[in-house]
Amino acid sequence: MAKSRAQRKAEAARKRRLAERGIAAERDEESKAQHDTQVPESAYEVEAELAIEHGAEETPEEALEAPAPAKRDRREERRQRKEAERRAKEQAERRTAKEPARQRERGAIMSFFASVIAELRKVQWPDRDTLVQASAVTLLFVAIAAAYLGVLDAIFSRLIDLLI
Numbered sequence: 001m002a003k004s005r006a007q008r009k010a011e012a013a014r015k016r017r018l019a020e021r022g023i024a025a026e027r028d029e030e031s032k033a034q035h036d037t038q039v040p041e042s043a044y045e046v047e048a049e050l051a052i053e054h055g056a057e058e059t060p061e062e063a064l065e066a067p068a069p070a071k072r073d074r075r076e077e078r079r080q081r082k083e084a085e086r087r088a089k090e091q092a093e094r095r096t097a098k099e100p101a102r103q104r105e106r107g108a109i110m111s112f113f114a115s116v117i118a119e120l121r122k123v124q125w126p127d128r129d130t131l132v133q134a135s136a137v138t139l140l141f142v143a144i145a146a147a148y149l150g151v152l153d154a155i156f157s158r159l160i161d162l163l164i
Contacts, residue, residue, distance in 0.1 A: 003011075106114065126134065
């Protein structure tokens with residue numbers, strides 16, 4: 001099995017510590033380093049720890065042993081409670097008087113500038129180093145393109161002069 005970067009790093013650290021102590025690194029130490037970075041935890045263990053932390057009334061074992069109808073009843077109660085909460089929320093929203101949407105009175109030009117400002121606020125501006133580097137690359141490219149086009153212009157102007 002291939003070792004991950006974390007496993008190799010743990011092994012190297014362990015070897016350094018052992019070398020400092022004067023002990024040669026052994027094969028079982030390598031497997032221990034691999035184990036240290038790859039200890040699987042079962043879902044059952046995680047669930048049990050969470051139940052203990054949150055002070056659950058029953059352990060996961062007891063929950064598994066509970067009769068299925070009791071679980072269904074609790075699920076049904078929860079579903080009904082959520083449905084009642086949703087209906088109450090909808091009724092409360094209907095009862096509140098909706099304010100008329102306020103129309104902004106802007107002209108087309110002001111609306112354009114407002115949207116430009118909003119977009120510029122979203123821009124991720126480069127830092128100074130990035131700006132200098134990008135500007136240098138752009139100027140270099142423009143200089144190369146200008147030289148290339150200048151050479152072509154000189155060549156074609158001589159050809160035209162010879163033909164005429």
